[in-house]
Amino acid sequence: METKNEQKAIIDIGSNSVRLVVFSYSRVKGLIEHLxxxxxARLSMHIDEDGNLSSEGIHILIExxxxxxxxxNDISVTDVFAAATAAIREANNCEMVLLEAQKQTGIQISLLSGEQEAYYGYLAVxxxxxxxxxxxxxxxxxxxEVTYFENxxxxxSHSFxxxxxxxxxxxxxxxxxxxxxKENLIAYVLEQFQGLPWLHNLQAPVVAIGGSARNLAQVDQQRKNFALHGIHQYELSASDLQEISYEFAQFSFERLKKLDGLSTDRADIIVPALExxxxxxEVVNSSAFIYSKKGLREGIILxxxxxxxxxxxxxxxxxxxxIRHVLGKFNINENESLHLFGIFSSIxxxxxxxxxxxxxHNNKLLRPAFxxxxxxxxxxxxxxxxxTFHIITNLTIDGISNEDRLKIALIASYKNKGTFKQYIEPYQHIISTMESKNLRDVGALIRFIKGINVLGRSPIKDVLLTKTAANTIEFIFLVSEKYMLEQCQAEKLKRHLEKIVDMEVKLKFVDMEEIQE
Incomplete structure (x- = not known):
């Protein structure tokens, strides 16, 4: 598979579904899903008493x-990687199925082992x-498939x-x-997990991959009226799973099919997955159940x-x-986005x-917010x-939790206290009053720094801050070359600084050449 911008197709032949996904990749914009x-297909339901994939199952696959x-062919994508997992892997007539599929479709199918399947999921996570x-x-x-990773x-890894x-x-x-x-199913699953010694009492977060995990995360978001968009990295607790299990036990199959967040085609298999x-x-002794939208297909591409x-x-x-990929989608250069970040950090x-x-609470949010x-x-x-607020609260940003993404959105969209209050209103149950003030002040400070960077040029080289006896703070900006535009903008925007420190702010721009002389 090449690494240029050409589109690449993955055909994921699973036991429950067969899925076609088309990706492209560039360093600037990252991995983009086009289709x-x-x-x-429910291929695993078509394994007969002899352990073979039945003729009906083969027909469904080929169709x-x-x-x-x-x-x-219609969209002119020729770079195709087809991967088969458990349903075909465990079929006694596996080789015949693969040959027949290639003969009738021209598509060569790679049979993944359980270990490979586990590895690709881990790689994506x-x-x-x-x-x-x-x-x-x-x-x-x-x-x-399960894996355990450290650092x-x-x-x-293991495949059940x-x-x-x-x-x-x-x-x-x-x-x-x-x-x-249900009791028999639980006893069976518990016995299987307990038979894997390294799995016991790891006390590490569980990262769940796949459609059933996605549906449970969506169900939890619906039951909690979760206000933020995005499912990747959504976290449930062990008690959340227990509560959902109790609720599902009260539902009829017809009610399950109509449940918000749950796909109709998974209504009959969601309980086995949930349990x-x-x-x-329980076996891992984990308190955090985190859904990863990225799994097998992304792992193969990666x-x-x-x-x-x-x-x-x-x-x-x-x-x-x-963050580079988000900026790339808006044609913003990563390095240019960090212009004056050092000045901001000093202040x-x-x-x-x-x-x-x-x-x-997490200073690592400062750089992406800037x-x-x-x-x-x-x-x-x-x-x-x-x-800005809409874009960030509706984006998936790898490595940033939903709550931290909200904080970045509040900082990055800062205009004034009024708009900040408007944006944070629906999320006051998530962010405390004290942290709300911190986020607002950081937003105001970035507003000042970004505001004086009108043309993206670099006359400001350093900044010195001093307190004066007259209860004022003086900012001395060390500059080179022309700086009148930056000075005018700074005077216009210094009110944002004064609201943070609650005192007068004086600004001074000093040419570095004059200092050297």
Whole structure:
């Protein structure tokens, strides 16, 4: 698979569904998903008594591959990687199925081992989150892959020979699970997990991959009226899973199918998946269940890209890379977005030292907030603040949690106290009054710094801050070359500084050549 900007297709032949996804990649804009089409195939339900994929199952597979091939031909995508997982991997007639599929469709299918499937999921997680030590669980229709990683390095992996569809087939006779069936399913899953010694009591966050995990995250967002857009890196607690389990037990199958957040085609398999996740949390002794939107398909793409451009995929630069990709989509240069960040940092540090600004709960948010400040201007100049807040609260930014993304949005959209109050109003249950003030003050400080950077040039080289006896703060900007425009803007915007420190601010611009003389 090449690493240029050409589109690349992944056909993911799973036990529950067959999915076609088309990606492209560039260092500036990152991995972009252009097309995502799923068909519910339930191939694992077509394994017969002899352990073979039935003729009907083979027909469903080939029919879907031919449909996807027609689509790819229509959009002129020729770089295709087809991967098959548990349903075909565990079929006794696996080789025949692969040969027949290639014969009738011309598509060569790569059969992934359980270990490969687990690895690709892990790879996607470490490159799209800032979780350094954790446990992944990727529950498909016919298998469940788990890994454990420390400092983003994989330590263990395993593939269990059960998934949401196969558990339903094994334990549930009707459309809804009975109490006895549920108890038997739980006992079976617990026995499987307990048979893997390295899994016990890891006390690490669980990162869940796959459609069932996504649906549970969506259900939880609906039940909590979660106000922020975005599902990647959404976190549930062990008690959340227990509460959902209790609620599902009260629902009929018909009610489950209509439940907000739950896909209709997963209504019959969501309970086996939920109980598996819940038991997994108990065995691992974890309190955090985090959904990762990035999984097998992204892992496959990443494996190819990393081989070709390793410097683009440093696991400890997840957020830095994600911000670069956001900026790239708006045609903003990463380095230019950081112009005067050093000046901002000097003032911020001095304000903290003097007690005018309290440190943020996470100071790592300062850099991305500075880079994304007023990014909405790229869409509409007159409504840049509203556009900025909307963009960031509706973006997925790898390595940044939903709550931190909200904080970045509040800082980066800062215009004045009035708009800040308007934006934060629906989220006061998330952000405390004290932190709200901190975010507002940081936004005001960035507003000043970004505001004096009118043309993106670099006359300001350093800044010195002094307190005077007259209860004022003097800013001395050391500049080179022409600086009249910056000086005019600074005078116009200094009110934002005065609201932070609650005293008079005086500004002075000094040519560095005059100092040297």
């Amino acid at each position: 995502n089409i799923k068909t519910v 879907n591959l031919l449909k996807f091939k027609d689509i790819l 470490i490159h799209s989150t800032n979780i350094t030590t954790g446990v992944t669980i990727d529950m498909g229709g016919g298998s469940t 983003k390095k994989i330590k263990f 020979l059960f998934g949401a569809v196969s558990l339903k087939k094994k334990f549930i006779q009707g459309s809804s699970i009975t109490l006895e069936e 598996t996740f819940r038991i997994f949390m 494996a190819h890209l990393i081989d070709q451009s390793p410097d683009d995929f440093i696991v400890n630069d997840v957020t830095k890379n994600a 911020y540090d001095k304000f903290m030292q003097w007690g005018y600004i309290a440190p943020l 880079q994304l400040f007023h990014i909405g201007k790229e869409i509409e100049q007159d409504a840049y603040s509203q556009q």
